[in-house]
Amino acid sequence: MTMLQSFSRLRAFLSSLRLPPRAWTGAAWGVGLTAALLWGALTWAGLAPAGGLTFALFWLSGLAFGAAFGGLILLLGWLLRRLPPRYGWAALGALPLLASAYLALPLAYGLLALLGGLLLTVSLLGAALASLLRPGLTPQQRRTAIVMLIISLTALLGGGAFLLDDGYSIQPPVNAAALSVQHVAPLTLPDPSLPGKYPVRTLTYGSGSDHRPEYGAQAALLTAPVDGSQLLEGWSAIRRAWWGFGPDSLPLNARVWLPDGEGAFPLILIAHGNHPMEDSSENGYNYLAELLASRGFIVASIDENFLNLSLAADFGMFAPLKDENDARAWLILEHLRQWRDWSVTPGNPFYGRVNLDGIGLVGHSRGGEAVAIAAAFNRLPCHPENAALRFDYQFNIRAVAALAPVDGQFLPGERPLPLSDVNYLVLHGAHDMDVVSFGGLRQYNRLQFLDGKPWFKASLYIYGANHGQFNRAWGQRDMLGPARQLFNLGGLLPAAQQEQIAKAFVSAFMEAxxxxxxxxxxxxxxxxxxxxxxxxxxxxxxxxxxSAIRLAAFEEDIDLETASLPGASLHGENLTLWREQVVPLRWGDSHNSAVYLGWDTASAPGLPQFSLTLPADSLPLLPHSTLTFSLAAADESPLPEEKDPPPNLPAPLDLTLELADRAGQTARLPLSHFSLLQPPLRVSLGKADWMSALPLSEPIFQTFEFRLSDFSAQNPRFNPSQLSEIHFRFDRSPAGVVILDNVGFRP
Known part of the structure; x- marks a missing residue:
């Protein structure tokens, strides 16, 4: 039997299996009646108590929705069948490629509009050119093709100009803190962003076999590889071919900046984040490393590029390394192990030069989370998800600084990473186009001080800062490929200014x-x-x-009238809003609860205020003690019935703080004695507001501090040591919503 005869018989057999139209009608009734009955059972179970009419209306509405949904799918299929197969194939095949090229999740609406417009424009252009290049067109067809050509070229030129332009400059919002800056005495300390007294030497260490010379033949010190195979999955053959090693032999490579002077210096490791692995991301922090080294720190910017993304090695991002951030943290600790060996081994440049009683970690992006994970792993006997991977580190890590970190890439046991008893600093830019929410606030909020030692933590939100400008190798564009052209760069700080901010804060943090x-x-x-x-x-x-004495952190329970300090209580009067909730961010939440307080003197009579009553036992307060609390302006209406944010931002808010002692003496200061409250910072990441599906703002707290001696100056008879009540009186701004958190004292 020939192949042609076999094919003919197979086709005849398949044709014999075709069902007549009546059978398909019966199948349709079977599917439809089954769906109607099951939908009816569900609606009856839920709506029977509401009566037969309500049930019938809801049941029929569901059937109508199902019919409309099915009809829409059929219409879409009909439209696709109407397209010429060649064009339909090309358009549908181009769609995932174009979506990947312009993948910018923070700008989802802009992405959809761009894809639709681009497909339509290039379709018109291709159709016009193909028509005009073939002879035999009628005059009408030629005119139509010319019109299509003009429209498509105009759209391409206009769209190209829109995409290639860096964006538009933004009028900065009012800076509330700057309105009362005259009351703030300048620091008399040396500027930590200026170079110190030490000349700086540089060198590299590495495997000696790396294809990059600085970690290969030119490495000053050679290191043995470490086995990370228990931490890494998805190491592709292309990744192995590019690097020349697999997860079982990861190199310890780094660039080192060394103070040229006598003594043992604290050690700081810098961990970069996720970027194309073919780039050298560790080189981008030289501005920071050289400064720190000149001020008496040994700095090593470690190479973890082999853990980064790669379009080639990850097969177009469809098969990336899986959950590698704990491996980044583990590598940091393995570098520290190597440094510990060097510090006690004669014959190398670091012998006797490293003060391991003072270790600092700096991380950026995924590296910002990795340094926190490393600090947590450092004290553990084993990996929290794998007891077979034993740890024996126990380094004296005293400082962790995170620049625009991610949070939640690694969840030990599907729980947020706990961290305690370490100094912590986190910086984030309001214009970050990669990590679009202040994710580092989550780790800041989770950090606890438990051992009684003098730790501190600080966070800084910087208007105009983005993600990439913390790393010179990454630059001002936070996305890869054409997608980055959707973002507005006109509102960014110059790179030199963002570096200056990082230098000042990271250097001061490490000095402290x-x-x-x-x-x-x-x-x-x-x-x-x-x-x-x-x-x-x-x-x-x-x-x-x-050292803080915590009065109210709003984390303990769901009772609005209880505080954190045993015996203390909370009270509200004449408020339009009073609720406690987890504070949201643009993306996810902050892992932190606070109290929302709203007022509107036009709609609610009486003086709105929120009060904290202290227990009878006196707190250990002195005149130099400081009242502290965190406050943020909420981007919402004070009227519960108005669900949308107000169209116009309010002016910076002010209120009155009133303290009362047990003798009934009171003293008052305005919030503006320290600073007015910053209105919400609405930031449009895209070149048009409508392009983003995310909120324009997120609640960002500011810590306020008031010395009790300043209250005593207002009323000398007021006795801070007998403090009994704290009142937040909303009497200086007619309406608003604030978020209050972490009310307490610093002795």
């Missing part, structure tokens, strides 16, 4: 944490005190330390 220069903590309590060191922009900072 590792050189015991505790006076630099004042920078984190109020950045305005360092305005001579910093570019002019909006800074929203938070600060807490282990």
């Amino acid at each position: 944490a590792l050189h015991d220069q505790s006076d630099y903590r004042a920078l984190f309590r109020d950045p305005r005190a360092a305005r001579a060191w910093l570019p002019e922009t909006i800074y929203l900072s938070q600060y807490q330390d282990s």
